[in-house]
Amino acid sequence: MLELRSVTAGYDRAAPVMRGVDLTIAAGASVGLLGPSGCGKSTLARVAALLHRPDAGQVVIDGQPARGWRHRAPREQRTAFGVVFQQPRLSADPRLTLTDLIAEPLRAVGRAPEAAAVVPALAARVGLGKDLIGRRPHEVSDGQLQRACLARALVLRPRWLICDEMTAMLDASTTASLVHVVEEYRAEHGAGLLAVGHDRVLLERWCDGTTHWDDLTGGL
Numbered sequence: 001m002l003e004l005r006s007v008t009a010g011y012d013r014a015a016p017v018m019r020g021v022d023l024t025i026a027a028g029a030s031v032g033l034l035g036p037s038g039c040g041k042s043t044l045a046r047v048a049a050l051l052h053r054p055d056a057g058q059v060v061i062d063g064q065p066a067r068g069w070r071h072r073a074p075r076e077q078r079t080a081f082g083v084v085f086q087q088p089r090l091s092a093d094p095r096l097t098l099t100d101l102i103a104e105p106l107r108a109v110g111r112a113p114e115a116a117a118v119v120p121a122l123a124a125r126v127g128l129g130k131d132l133i134g135r136r137p138h139e140v141s142d143g144q145l146q147r148a149c150l151a152r153a154l155v156l157r158p159r160w161l162i163c164d165e166m167t168a169m170l171d172a173s174t175t176a177s178l179v180h181v182v183e184e185y186r187a188e189h190g191a192g193l194l195a196v197g198h199d200r201v202l203l204e205r206w207c208d209g210t211t212h213w214d215d216l217t218g219g220l
């Protein structure tokens, strides 16, 4: 279970983006979070993935309270999450080939030697052929780069996926393909999902349930 308990967070303690927010996702379940632009969905997603330290409240991962944030989070908690953001170019090192980009988390945890066995199959799974995986970000489309970012999020086999507007800048067929990859992974590994977005139709089709920002925050 992934729990946000009474989370207050933002960028200015005097004026937080959210106050006292509770959100629970059962193990293996998926929740879609809807809300208007700028309300705080990405901030909440980053708190849930241990990437943004809340001012107050707790994040509890499978019964264990988060013991740190960002690089200070213990490795077993940090690697429980795979995160995909809206803009792949902001989260991709332009110097890396797609192969190296997908392998980045393995290198970060000292498991680089596994990359040769794991990355080609994962790249194929997200729809990246051999012709593409040797290219660098500026040599591929946004959709192709987002496919690599999804593969990177899956490479450590996380128990939780946080998809923050993952498909917002993609066409319908790439969107369908990436959602399919996420659902196939979740079916195989029992991973839970928080999918953030503003496309109600997509999130209602994709997730077990959806919640609106106003319901989390009481419209405050």
Ligand SMILES: Nc1ncnc2c1ncn2[C@@H]1O[C@H](COP(=O)(O)OP(=O)(O)OP(=O)(O)O)[C@@H](O)[C@H]1O
Pocket: 011, 017, 035, 036, 037, 038, 039, 040, 041, 042, 043, 044, 165, 198
């Ligand atoms: N790094 C930051 N420093 C200061 N304020 C920020 C920062 N990031 C976001 N904000 C502000 O926090 C509020 C919530 O932003 P957030 O990105 O969480 O919203 P969102 O619901 O995800 O929006 P969108 O749907 O447009 O992506 C906004 O008012 C935004 O301007």
